[in-house]
Amino acid sequence: xxxxxxxxxxxxxxxxxxxxxxxxxxxxxxxxxxxxxxxxxxxxxxxxxxxxxxxxxxxxxxxxxxxxxxxxxxxxxxxxxxxxxxxxxxxxxxxxxxxxxxxxxxxxxxxxxxxxxxxxxxxxxxxxxxxxxxxxxxxxxxxxxxxxxxxxxxxxxxxxxxxxxxxxxxxxxxxxxxxxxxxxxxxxxxxxxxxxxxxxxxxxxxxxxxxxxxxxxxxxxxxxxxxxxxxxxxxxxxxxxxxxxxxxxxxxxxxxxxxxxxxxxxxxxxxxxxxxxxxxxxxxxxxxxxxxxxxxxxxxxxxxxxxxxxxxxxxxxxxxxxxxxxxxxxxxxxxxxxxxxxxxxxxxxxxxxxxxxxxxxxxxxxxxxxx
Amino acid sequence: xxxxxxxxxxxxxxxxxxxxxxxxxxxxxxxxxxxxxxxxxxxxxxxxxxxxxxxxxxxxxxxxxxxxxxxxxxxxxxxxxxxxxxxxxxxxxxxxxxxxxxxxxxxxxxxxxxxxxxxxxxxxxxxxxxxxxxxxxxxxx
Numbered sequence: 001x002x003x004x005x006x007x008x009x010x011x012x013x014x015x016x017x018x019x020x021x022x023x024x025x026x027x028x029x030x031x032x033x034x035x036x037x038x039x040x041x042x043x044x045x046x047x048x049x050x051x052x053x054x055x056x057x058x059x060x061x062x063x064x065x066x067x068x069x070x071x072x073x074x075x076x077x078x079x080x081x082x083x084x085x086x087x088x089x090x091x092x093x094x095x096x097x098x099x100x101x102x103x104x105x106x107x108x109x110x111x112x113x114x115x116x117x118x119x120x121x122x123x124x125x126x127x128x129x130x131x132x133x134x135x136x137x138x139x140x141x142x143x144x145x146x147x148x149x150x151x152x153x154x155x156x157x158x159x160x161x162x163x164x165x166x167x168x169x170x171x172x173x174x175x176x177x178x179x180x181x182x183x184x185x186x187x188x189x190x191x192x193x194x195x196x197x198x199x200x201x202x203x204x205x206x207x208x209x210x211x212x213x214x215x216x217x218x219x220x221x222x223x224x225x226x227x228x229x230x231x232x233x234x235x236x237x238x239x240x241x242x243x244x245x246x247x248x249x250x251x252x253x254x255x256x257x258x259x260x261x262x263x264x265x266x267x268x269x270x271x272x273x274x275x276x277x278x279x280x281x282x283x284x285x286x287x288x289x290x291x292x293x294x295x296x297x298x299x300x301x302x303x304x305x306x307x308x309x310x311x312x313x314x315x316x317x318x319x320x321x322x323x324x325x326x327x328x329x330x331x332x333x334x335x336x337x338x339x340x341x342x343x344x345x346x347x348x349x350x351x352x353x354x355x356x357x358x359x360x361x362x363x364x365x366x367x368x369x370x371x
Numbered sequence: 372x373x374x375x376x377x378x379x380x381x382x383x384x385x386x387x388x389x390x391x392x393x394x395x396x397x398x399x400x401x402x403x404x405x406x407x408x409x410x411x412x413x414x415x416x417x418x419x420x421x422x423x424x425x426x427x428x429x430x431x432x433x434x435x436x437x438x439x440x441x442x443x444x445x446x447x448x449x450x451x452x453x454x455x456x457x458x459x460x461x462x463x464x465x466x467x468x469x470x471x472x473x474x475x476x477x478x479x480x481x482x483x484x485x486x487x488x489x490x491x492x493x494x495x496x497x498x499x500x501x502x503x504x505x506x507x508x509x510x511x512x
Contacts, residue, residue, distance in 0.1 A: 293511015307420040361451035370476035
């Protein structure tokens with residue numbers, strides 16, 4: 001059974017507690033290495049790092065509100081086929097959900113991995129974060145001020161990533177250690193198994209009194225914001241011309257696909273020679289149509305990607321953050337994702353046991369689709 | 372005067388059932404509209420939705436997918452998987468402003484030549500009533 005505890009014997013505050021927790025996990029040999037964001041050289045950003053020495057977590061930035069890489073991609077790289085050591089991974093909830101999807105897709109092995117989920121207070125785009133830090137702001141301190149009351153708002157004149165602004169799934173689940181910040185007074189509390197808390201020598205505490213209601217009210221606000229954003233999207237995209245208008249600037253660079261934690265296929269259709277047309281084929285297409293948009297097949301790319309991964313989309317927004325043309329990729333995927341997930345009664349990242357919708361079927365279903 | 376609209380329908384037929392059904396329609400000299408271009412697949416479950424999308428985006432007015440009746444798949448359950456994929460595809464089309472009713476999935480066996488001819492007649496009429504695909508003649512998607 002999981003119990004609540006306070007990290008003891010380290011610096012005050014949530015960041016100190018989290019750094020202390022990671023050092024303690026390494027010292028106690030619960031894990032041999034931890035994946036955690038660390039201050040990048042130059043100081044204007046953070047990068048994920050794999051750390052094995054307890055002293056190296058001193059400059060870890062586990063709460064930096066920025067996500068340069070979707071952590072599930074790293075969990076996949078570090079564990080696919082089984083890691084020969086015990087990994088601990090500090091992740092936000094969307095990274096955990098994507099890791100679970102990748103495990104079901106056989107691209108990650110979570111057995112033996114200690115998932116350390118942290119309440120997510122939202123993230124900024126990487127360049128925005130750099131500008132904030134360069135201007136002397138402290139985005140971590142700012143985020144932590146509102147956390148006990150559940151007020152998660154960006155710094156003045158800054159914006160959270162659009163995917164974060166409409167995220168209801170900011171509380172991690174399915175992890176071995178939960179680091180709770182929202183609705184928690186006086187820094188962070190952890191929730192973990194009784195054995196682990198005992199092994200680390202932490203002080204057990206009562207469940208934070210106002211956490212549940214604080215989470216519920218923030219979730220309700222985000223749900224309303226999500227509804228509003230997706231309804232607005234649906235009212236804008238009603239037919240093919242309006243969809244083309246939204247994605248008219250796409251240059252099919254594939255950045256969204258590269259950044260997407262779910263798009264793992266090594267032999268993706270769009271990485272093959274299928275779209276390397278011979279000059280004569282362009283000429284043939286030109287004769288048929290009179291004029292050709294280049295690069296071609298941009299809408300085919302997005303629609304195919306929707307077909308291949310929308311059932312597993314965790315709405316992390318990595319696609320939009322990677323888009324050089326600032327297209328609303330994550331809004332499209334969120335809007336379509338919730339519909340197709342509802343079609344199969346599937347919630348991506350909820351559980352390792354739930355089968356991927358396209359990996360299974362029932363004989364008596366969907367009779368309206370075919371006869 | 373504008374040319375009369377003739378629907379162009381791309382049909383993906385499974386080798387074991389619907390393709391054989393189409394063949395039977397032919398050898399039995401059954402009449403059906405010549406608006407259907409048939410592509411043979413080994414199984415409806417082998418159809419990547421990308422091919423359906425490509426056909427639609429290139430301006431096909433309709434896409435037909437034919438497979439074996441439930442329980443009759445040559446590969447045990449390819450048609451059940453196809454049904455999930457087509458359900459997903461149609462939901463995505465609906466959500467992205469396309470008309471999902473331009474895509475049909477039907478079960479037609481090797482002995483149902485008459486049903487194949489009837490279904491093609493029915494689909495061509497339905498697509499004719501809808502009019503040309505909004506993607507026709509676009510210079511780029």
